[in-house]
Amino acid sequence: MDIKIPFGLREGKIVHISDIAEVERGLRCRCICPQCHSILIAKLGVKNVHHFAHQNVDCPFALETALHLFAKQVLEETKYIHLPKVAYYWHAKETVMYPESILYFDSVTIETRFGTIVPDIILRKGRSELIVEIKVTHEIDSDKFDKIFSMDISTVEIDLSSFDNTNFNKAVVTRAIIQGLEYKEWIYNSKAMAEEERQQKIYEKDQAELNIQRAKEEEELKRQRALNHSQKLIRVQRLLDLGTIVSLRNRWEKEIADNPLWIDVSKGLSFTLFNLPKYLNSEIEGELVFNCDRRIWQALLFRVFCIGSNQRSSLVGVKSVIEWLKKKPYPLPLNWDMMYLKDLPEYSNHPGIAEVICEFFLILTQYGLMKPTDRTLATRGAAYYWWFERISSKSSQKYQISTDFLNLHKEAKIVELQRVKQASVDREERELEYKLSREEQELEDRLDREWDIEYRRNYMAQKAKVIAERVAKEKQIKK
Ligand SMILES: [Zn+2]
Numbered sequence: 001m002d003i004k005i006p007f008g009l010r011e012g013k014i015v016h017i018s019d020i021a022e023v024e025r026g027l028r029c030r031c032i033c034p035q036c037h038s039i040l041i042a043k044l045g046v047k048n049v050h051h052f053a054h055q056n057v058d059c060p061f062a063l064e065t066a067l068h069l070f071a072k073q074v075l076e077e078t079k080y081i082h083l084p085k086v087a088y089y090w091h092a093k094e095t096v097m098y099p100e101s102i103l104y105f106d107s108v109t110i111e112t113r114f115g116t117i118v119p120d121i122i123l124r125k126g127r128s129e130l131i132v133e134i135k136v137t138h139e140i141d142s143d144k145f146d147k148i149f150s151m152d153i154s155t156v157e158i159d160l161s162s163f164d165n166t167n168f169n170k171a172v173v174t175r176a177i178i179q180g181l182e183y184k185e186w187i188y189n190s191k192a193m194a195e196e197e198r199q200q201k202i203y204e205k206d207q208a209e210l211n212i213q214r215a216k217e218e219e220e221l222k223r224q225r226a227l228n229h230s231q232k233l234i235r236v237q238r239l240l241d242l243g244t245i246v247s248l249r250n251r252w253e254k255e256i257a258d259n260p261l262w263i264d265v266s267k268g269l270s271f272t273l274f275n276l277p278k279y280l281n282s283e284i285e286g287e288l289v290f291n292c293d294r295r296i297w298q299a300l301l302f303r304v305f306c307i308g309s310n311q312r313s314s315l316v317g318v319k320s321v322i323e324w325l326k327k328k329p330y331p332l333p334l335n336w337d338m339m340y341l342k343d344l345p346e347y348s349n350h351p352g353i354a355e356v357i358c359e360f361f362l363i364l365t366q367y368g369l370m371k372p373t374d375r376t377l378a379t380r381g382a383a384y385y386w387w388f389e390r391i392s393s394k395s396s397q398k399y400q401i402s403t404d405f406l407n408l409h410k411e412a413k414i415v416e417l418q419r420v421k422q423a424s425v426d427r428e429e430r431e432l433e434y435k436l437s438r439e440e441q442e443l444e445d446r447l448d449r450e451w452d453i454e455y456r457r458n459y460m461a462q463k464a465k466v467i468a469e470r471v472a473k474e475k476q477i478k479k
Contacts, residue, residue: 004051006168007066008042009034014070016170017042017050033057035065064136067160068110071134071177072121075108081123081132082179083156088192090199097191100181103130120155131155133187140187148188155187233344235337239288240350252293261292261332265300268307279367284359286351289338297332298360304331305361306369306390315373318357318386325353351383358383 006017008031020029020042029042031052036059040052054062075081086098105123121132131153133140140157148155158177176183186192238244256262257273271277273295280298290297304324305316322339325332334353341347351359364370365388373387 004043004049004053005033005040005062005066006051006170007034007070008032008040008052009037009066009069014066014073016070016168017044017052018170020044020050033059033062033066034069035059035062064134067136067173068121068134070173071132071158072108072110074174074177075105075121075123075132078178079106080104080178082181082184084181084184084186086186086189086192088195088199090196095195097195105130129153133157135159135161137161145187149193152190152193154189154191157185157187159183159185229344232337233346236341236344236347239335239338240347245288248288249293256293256295259293259296262296262299265296265303268303269299271299277367279363279369282360282363284351284356284363286338286356286359289335289353289356291333291335300332301357301360302364302369306364314390316361316370316388316390318354318361318388319384321357322353322384354382354384354386358386361386361388 007014008017008029009015010029010031014034015029015031020031022044024030025042025044027039027041029040029052031040031042032038033040033052033054036054036057038054038057038059041055042050043053044050081103083101083103085096085100087094087096089095103123103125105125107124109122109124111120111122121134123130123132131148133155135157158180160173160176160183162183163173163176252259262273266272271280276295276299280302281295282298283294287294287297301321305321325334339353341350341352361370362372365372369391370388371391373389376386376388379385
């Protein structure tokens with residue numbers, strides 16, 4: 001293989017083919033190969049580009065060696081080199097440490113300690129060193145990079161691989177070596193590396209501190225959670241204590257007539273405390289989630305969600321009722337601890353707000369005022385996801401809605417009244433019966449007593465008679 005090399009070695013100096021005069025063509029050039037030191041022929045023909053050629057010798061690395069030697073020679077002559085900017089990369093972000101610069105150095109050497117095939121040029125200034133890599137065909141291999149890394153010597157690469165045999169123009173290549181920043185790149189920069197390591201250390205330290213902080217916060221959170229849990233448990237236990245419930249109910253019972261909330265709630269209804277339908281005073285397990293008399297919350301939910309003239313849809317979701325109750329300002333006083341009890345294993349089966357609301361709507365369902373939707377009935381999920389349909393707004397006509405509802409309500413009321421009436425009839429009957437029985441008893445007693453008296457009277461009379469008769473007889477006998 002005949003490589004057309006643009007450089008030859010003459011008396012220890014690299015000579016470019018363009019420096020060979022016409023009279024020196026062929027063997028008269030007195031040049032040898034920089035790599036294998038065999039005699040070169042200067043080919044200055046018209047057909048091919050001017051070049052040196054070996055005489056039947058296979059010398060694949062001639063070009064690389066020649067270029068290294070040429071670069072060394074150029075650098076020795078100028079004693080300076082333009083260097084690219086120095087930047088470090090941290091988390092995919094580039095930070096420039098030093099801008100592009102010119103390095104003036106004292107000496108240039110070619111070192112072969114990294115291998116003989118691609119030697120490196122080393123620039124020295126005082127005690128510091130800079131490696132210059134000339135890339136012709138070979139990329140720097142990982143072995144070499146590891147060595148550079150472990151020696152911690154900054155290395156800049158000059159990439160001459162874009163040049164080929166036809167354009168190794170001496171001036172252009174010289175410029176590429178000295179000035180051409182577009183051909184240069186830091187393969188390793190000790191300052192950038194030191195900065196990256198520093199950043200890494202800071203990052204690791206921060207990370208470690210952050211982890212400690214996080215662990216602390218987590219522990220605090222855990223502690224807080226445990227504390228909250230035990231405090232909530234105590235409050236719930238207190239609330240569910242029978243004594244508490246009874247005393248709360250008694251207090252509410254006494255206060256309800258003057259309770260501003262009740263006054264406000266009952267405004268929208270045609271009921272009073274004295275004719276309140278039974279379904280608005282239903283005892284429901286877990287009802288203490290509402291921190292007020294049950295008549296207040298039941299009447300309010302009934303007014304808003306069952307009559308619900310201000311509700312657009314005829315459907316009411318338990319979830320949306322809860323959302324409404326949580327809206328500020330709160331429409332009703334709530335015992336927040338009782339809202340959700342699933343997190344207390346001790347009370348996980350105790351009904352929370354969703355179950356209480358669902359139960360209330362189911363009671364209204366019994367009175368024909370509401371109805372769980374078919375979908376709810378089909379799925380039978382948790383109370384929170386139940387949906388009810390308001391019977392009152394089944395018709396699309398608003399007027400119709402209210403009359404429908406009023407009729408239903410009237411019916412419910414009639415049923416209720418009949419029940420009350422029946423109860424009072426029953427009571428009257430019982431009272432009458434009792435009265436009658438009492439009278440009967442009294443009569444009997446009286447008769448008994450009268451009979452007694454009569455009997456005694458008769459007895460006494462009889463006795464008196466007998467005595468009288470006896471006395472008379474005795475008198476007759478004496479006579
Ligand atoms: Zn050679």
